[in-house]
Amino acid sequence: MKLPTFILKISFSIILFFSIAISAQKKTIKVLFVGNSFTYYNNLPQVVSAMAKTQGLIIETRHSTVGGSTLQNHWKREKGTQTRKMIENETWDFVVFNNHSLSTIKTPKTFLKFSEKFADLVRKKGAEPVFMMTWAYKSNPLMLPTIVKMYNELSELTNSDYVPCGPLFENAIKYRPNLELFHDDKHPSPNGTYLLGLAFYKYFTGKITANIPRNLATLDTNGQKLFLIFTQQKDADFLQQIVDEFPFKTQ
Numbered sequence: 518m519k520l521p522t523f524i525l526k527i528s529f530s531i532i533l534f535f536s537i538a539i540s541a542q543k544k545t546i547k548v549l550f551v552g553n554s555f556t557y558y559n560n561l562p563q564v565v566s567a568m569a570k571t572q573g574l575i576i577e578t579r580h581s582t583v584g585g586s587t588l589q590n591h592w593k594r595e596k597g598t599q600t601r602k603m604i605e606n607e608t609w610d611f612v613v614f615n616n617h618s619l620s621t622i623k624t625p626k627t628f629l630k631f632s633e634k635f636a637d638l639v640r641k642k643g644a645e646p647v648f649m650m651t652w653a654y655k656s657n658p659l660m661l662p663t664i665v666k667m668y669n670e671l672s673e674l675t676n677s678d679y680v681p682c683g684p685l686f687e688n689a690i691k692y693r694p695n696l697e698l699f700h701d702d703k704h705p706s707p708n709g710t711y712l713l714g715l716a717f718y719k720y721f722t723g724k725i726t727a728n729i730p731r732n733l734a735t736l737d738t739n740g741q742k743l744f745l746i747f748t749q750q751k752d753a754d755f756l757q758q759i760v761d762e763f764p765f766k767t768q
Contacts, residue, residue, distance in 0.1 A: 547608065551582070551612060554584045588614060591631075636675040
């Protein structure tokens with residue numbers, strides 16, 4: 518039986534609508550993480566990608582990281598960094614900057630100067646800069662007010678977002694002081710990186726984190742499963758609640 522033309526047109530429109538909707542849901546977000554050991558401990562970029570994949574989303578991540586590096590090091594191509602080359606020669610949606618954890622305290626003017634330089638460069642290349650607000654050291658929680666102050670100043674100076682990792686750490690410690698977020702005095706434990714991953718997942722997607730699994734894996738170059746993070750269910754639930762209930766700007 519031949520269908521009337523108007524029915525065929527409606528059917529085609531419906532199919533096209535759902536095809537576009539599905540395509541939009543599967544949009545790939547490309548993110549470059551720039552920084553130091555705060556980023557590469559426990560493979561934070563891959564953790565963010567793995568979290569997105571469990572929710573049917575695609576966040577492709579790469580990183581340019583060197584232990585102990587500042588954004589000044591990255592800008593001046595010191596310590597073997599290739600950050601500027603990667604920003605200039607490749608296409609990104611976002612570039613996340615993790616400056617040295619003491620830069621807001623010891624070298625605040627330099628912190629602002631090179632953050633602004635990178636923000637300008639990233640925007641010239643059609644991407645958006647995002648800053649990782651670092652956290653206070655385990656032995657010195659009084660670092661955080663200065664860190665928050667400087668990242669707020671940076672946000673106003675560059676009209677850029679930051680992901681409030683420091684305040685999220687502080688909240689988690691406040692409500693579960695015995696939950697270990699630190700590997701040592703400053704680097705994140707697997708729980709700490711899980712918390713960071715949730716925060717960046719929320720920022721990039723605008724979605725709640727409550728359905729993200731407690732254990733995360735990726736595939737190696739041979740297609741074999743490579744485990745990234747293991748957490749206890751009660752800890753994962755708690756960290757998801759910390760992130761979901763903390764108000765901060767998302768995409």
